[in-house]
Amino acid sequence: MTEPRQIDFRQWHRLFQQVPDRLVEEIRYYRHLPQAEWSQYLFPPSTHVVYGNRLLRKLKFDNSQAALRLWGFVMSEGERIYRARQAGMKVIAVMGDLGAVTPLVYSFPNIVAFYPDCLWWTPFLMESRELFDEAGQLGLGEDCCFVRASLGAFSRKAYFPKPDLCVGTVGATCDDMATVMSEAEQLGVDIHYFELPHRHDGDTDKTALSGYLENQYQELCRRLEQATGETFSPDRFRETVQKVNRMRSLIAEIKDLSGAPAASPMGAVEMMNMEFAALSYYGDLDECLAVLTEFRDLMKFRANSGQGYQNQDLRLVWVTPPADPLLMNYIEELGGRVVGSEYLIHQTTPIIDTKKDPFEALAEAHLKATLMGSSAYRVNLVIEQVERTHADGVIISGVFGSSHCPYETAPIISALRQKGIPVLSFDVVAPGKRRLQSQIFNRMEAFSESLKARKKRRAG
Amino acid sequence: MDVITGFDRLEKHYLASESRPKVGYLCLRVSPEYIEACGADALRIAPRPGYDLSAFTPIRPDGCSFCRSVPAILETDVYRNLNAIIAGTCCDQMRRLMDTLNDLLDIPVILFGAPRTWNADPDYFRGEMIDAFGKIEEITGNAATETELLERIRVHNNLKNSVNHLRRQEKLPTALLQRISCSILPPEEILSFLSNSRDLPAIPAEIRLLLAGSIPGVWELDVIESNGSRVVADATCLGDRVFHRLTSEKGDPVQQLYQTYVEDNLCPHRRPVTSTIDYLKNLMDERQIDGVVYRSVKYCHPWGLLAERMKKELEAPLLIVDDDLTSPAVENFRTRVGAFTEMLKMKLRRRA
Ligand code: SF4
């Protein structure tokens, strides 16, 4: 295996010549469908640049085949959803729950789920404000989180096929997505609402709350039965959940490996893409498992053999996913490595109990959701990550105008400061705002310098 | 003495003499009847004259500007010595504001889950509401009996009927309506105040406006009504919406209060939002509205981000303005509202 390095899209273009054709043909999604060229996805990042993802020209990528496969799998999701529709599969848009209800959706046959929410990084990848402008015309401007891009996508009708069913979680989750939902309704989208009640951390009657969620899942199940014309099968559910659990364990294992003591075995952007696989499995659960398994094997090899990137010694926990992945590359260039994260998706981490009643098991897992409870719950998740990974510092990349960041940021910072953990907090800026972006870069530089000095002092 | 000054004086007098525990509540999902039945005075938390615009708030500037103002609002005289604060989960920011208050204050801050969707399982959410009021009962040492609850429902219904009647007759100015909505005065006192003021003349209005949007601040209404226009319908969080739904006096009073305040709540954070929009449309028809001033506070998601949709749905001249309760832009507001009402006047003249 080659020495781990971060390379740019041109270098990948050249390196890709060495990938055997056989492998390119072999790596494909929807393996249950007859072999077809369109289902191949192992391509260098330059291919995706051609489709408009211009930011890839500026990003750094891990030089392994496993990471390339992950990138290819992530970048082909949009196309895959269209293929699913062509192949007669049911397409379900899921919003606002970030990975909690998808195990149920995938337990129906011939179905695929996707999150319009995830289009929030599309304007960054495309270096284009088109989706934001479209959302702006429909009333969602800069005082709404970047997820407003998904409203632009609903309106443009060119980013995903018309879903057979939209499931929108509202309640104890962010209001930005709830607003996107109501605007999408105005565009004629029919939404099945899933009510997520507030979790009182500390004194909630967890049994009652779980019971309530069970009913929500049962109702959703009925809606899925209607949408698919299929009857819910507990056996199929168990089979699906076993795969989901395998994926969740893989993700946890990979996250642990990313903190390998010797050197950083993987790039932060790849790690984020890997973690977000837990949401809707990028539209193909089986293939996603294969992608992550190869990724885990590589990480294990690197971690066990002490291999990793040079000169990235500052151990960081990243809080709230940055819609702009360039920021992660930037901190890596400054000597940082991301060893832990709190990306608002804690609901995708519990192992779902396959011995319990399906709806009870789903409800129980859902109770771990990040945004469902108090800010203190999230503060604890961050602290847990910091302590588990022995982080030197924390970066919070906030979302301006979101319904939670303005409230949570202060308690997170104060809890970290009390523990003596340095923290840098900023809001990600929309594409095209160069001056603001450079201010963030300056702050990152200052932060990394101070962390380095601190480390040196501590080492005596 | 004008009616507003009279009302303010009455409230001040009551505050000086009150001896019962005082419970502050946020938003329309809390039943004041229930608080009163627990033996406390219910006091809606809303902007009051004199709150310190520059006071420290731990909420970032991109948080809802009402939420950001609440810590300063709680410092004003009316809210001194609160024994507890209670709210239902309405918008996400309100939910998080309660977290912030919990960290800041030494009094119990009680939050109960309330559904965003319609016809959500009442057993669960009613349980949430009952548990929350159970905590108020503990604080006051007074259990809300069925008899007491029914009595409070009856009195509040009387007040609502009276307010609605006067509003339809256009004898109750919006400024007074908003005062009543967040007053600590028990409904009995307000009713007697209103009946003593029955000779209120109908308010002439050249331009008839609907004011919709987030919770009003302390000066906007005066500005809006300063040049010949009248807010004859108020769909803000302190307006006609507070009084429109009567509570059934039959059956289990807790269930009936749940129905009125939790299930039937008409705020724009409910999904789908169509019922709220229909309410506004009906109000506009009923009060024969010439135009709508749609004012949201800065970074209020439920109202602010719904503005464009409202513009399309309400099919009436509509002015969208937003207003930062922590840094008011009065002149800008005045200019925009002034231009809007001038436009409406011209339109009416042309039509005439
Ligand atoms: S970042 Fe926060 S506000 Fe934005 S969509 Fe995600 S959860 Fe919602």
Ligand code: SF4
């Ligand atoms: S409804 Fe608007 S004004 Fe009221 S608390 Fe929520 S965000 Fe703030």
